[in-house]
Amino acid sequence: MTRIAVGGFHHETNSFVAPLTDYAYFMSHRDRPPLVRGAEVTRWLSETSFALSGFLDAVRPGVEIVPLLWASGGAGGTVTADAFERIAGELVGRLSEAVPVDGVYLDLHGAMVSEPFEDGEGELLRRVRATVGPRVPIAVSLDYHANVTPEMVEHADSIVAYRTYPHVDRAETGAFAAQALALLLERGRPVGRALRKLPFLIPLNDQCTLVEPSRSVVARSVVAEGAIVNLSYLAGFPPSDLYWCGPAVVAHAFDQESADRAADALAREIALREAEFAVPMVSPEEGVREAMALARSASRPVGARGRAGQSGLRRDGGHHGRPRLRASCSGAKPEGLSLEARSGGGALHRQAAFFELAALAPQEEGSRGWHTRLMRHEQRSWP
Numbered sequence: 001m002t003r004i005a006v007g008g009f010h011h012e013t014n015s016f017v018a019p020l021t022d023y024a025y026f027m028s029h030r031d032r033p034p035l036v037r038g039a040e041v042t043r044w045l046s047e048t049s050f051a052l053s054g055f056l057d058a059v060r061p062g063v064e065i066v067p068l069l070w071a072s073g074g075a076g077g078t079v080t081a082d083a084f085e086r087i088a089g090e091l092v093g094r095l096s097e098a099v100p101v102d103g104v105y106l107d108l109h110g111a112m113v114s115e116p117f118e119d120g121e122g123e124l125l126r127r128v129r130a131t132v133g134p135r136v137p138i139a140v141s142l143d144y145h146a147n148v149t150p151e152m153v154e155h156a157d158s159i160v161a162y163r164t165y166p167h168v169d170r171a172e173t174g175a176f177a178a179q180a181l182a183l184l185l186e187r188g189r190p191v192g193r194a195l196r197k198l199p200f201l202i203p204l205n206d207q208c209t210l211v212e213p214s215r216s217v218v219a220r221s222v223v224a225e226g227a228i229v230n231l232s233y234l235a236g237f238p239p240s241d242l243y244w245c246g247p248a249v250v251a252h253a254f255d256q257e258s259a260d261r262a263a264d265a266l267a268r269e270i271a272l273r274e275a276e277f278a279v280p281m282v283s284p285e286e287g288v289r290e291a292m293a294l295a296r297s298a299s300r301p302v303g304a305r306g307r308a309g310q311s312g313l314r315r316d317g318g319h320h321g322r323p324r325l326r327a328s329c330s331g332a333k334p335e336g337l338s339l340e341a342r343s344g345g346g347a348l349h350r351q352a353a354f355f356e357l358a359a360l361a362p363q364e365e366g367s368r369g370w371h372t373r374l375m376r377h378e379q380r381s382w383p
């Protein structure tokens with residue numbers, strides 16, 4: 001029977017936030033499961049919107065899943081040496097007890113900076129590779145905001161990423177990882193791999209996949225087609241201050257020429273569209289007026305939320321002296337919606353924030369709880 005070890009270790013690190021992210025934070029149960037291990041992993045992560053859940057749903061019958069450990073620290077300051085070593089150490093320790101395995105799948109973020117290793121995922125994958133040896137395929141799914149490094153591309157045999165921002169396709173991404181891993185189990189580790197870093201950073205507010213140019217860039221993603229295992233685009237996470245920060249195109253293929261050709265073509269297209277990533281901003285007041293107008297013409301119940309400086313969130317949910325944008329929804333119907341924009345604490349200038357207006361789709365058969373379909377994605381700046 002085919003044995004696949006699965007695990008996850010997520011953190012989206014903002015290196016400019018002073019408080020560190022410690023082990024206790026990974027252990028806490030917030031809007032995501034706490035650190036879970038062994039059989040708890042599948043119990044907590046099944047039937048959720050996380051990538052691991054989509055992976056578990058998509059694996060072929062007859063595969064034995066060996067759950068290792070899954071932990072998420074959300075977004076915040078640099079991961080402490082203690083947290084990194086305890087979590088990576090336990091994940092790899094459990095893997096070393098589980099070997100031999102036929103394959104490994106890891107549900108990762110890709111923008112983790114830790115005190116001892118600025119490329120958290122690269123170091124984790126190096127240890128996982130050292131544990132399973134040179135023959136076992138390792139498939140990885142990453143967040144759209146990953147800062148991909150050469151070590152990650154070298155040690156993983158497939159890298160797929162969310163194709164949406166805001167992220168509404170995490171589980172689907174896990175299913176793509178399962179498809180890629182099935183191909184690798186059949187054909188072996190791919191010899192071709194290519195990483196192309198774009199020579200610019202893309203601000204978070206200019207990465208939305210509902211609009212151009214990101215929309216057509218993510219549409220070029222490929223999984224298991226011909227010689228290609230994956231062709232993936234990752235927009236990068238600028239607040240992670242590491243050498244390899246920035247957008248990337250990654251290709252894994254069964255020959256080097258196919259990997260190079262696919263990666264070069266997509267990277268060239270993105271580079272040519274650099275100027276298009278800069279999206280004009282409007283004031284919060286103007287944004288609320290637009291959102292209200294959208295709500296009036298909406299055909300479905302409308303919900304709204306605002307968030308400012310998400311990646312700078314403190315552990316207590318507050319912001320680091322940033323202006324705030326608050327939106328409240330008073331009613332499930334468009335006509336009952338009221339929105340309020342308020343800036344507070346704010347001596348900072350031109351601080352961008354998201355403003356999202358979402359139509360909540362009715363519960364569909366087999367859907368994973370309530371589902372957000374964004375009608376519009378707006379950007380704001382404080383004068």
Ligand SMILES: [Zn+2]
Nearest residue numbers: 143144145167
């Ligand atoms: Zn993300």
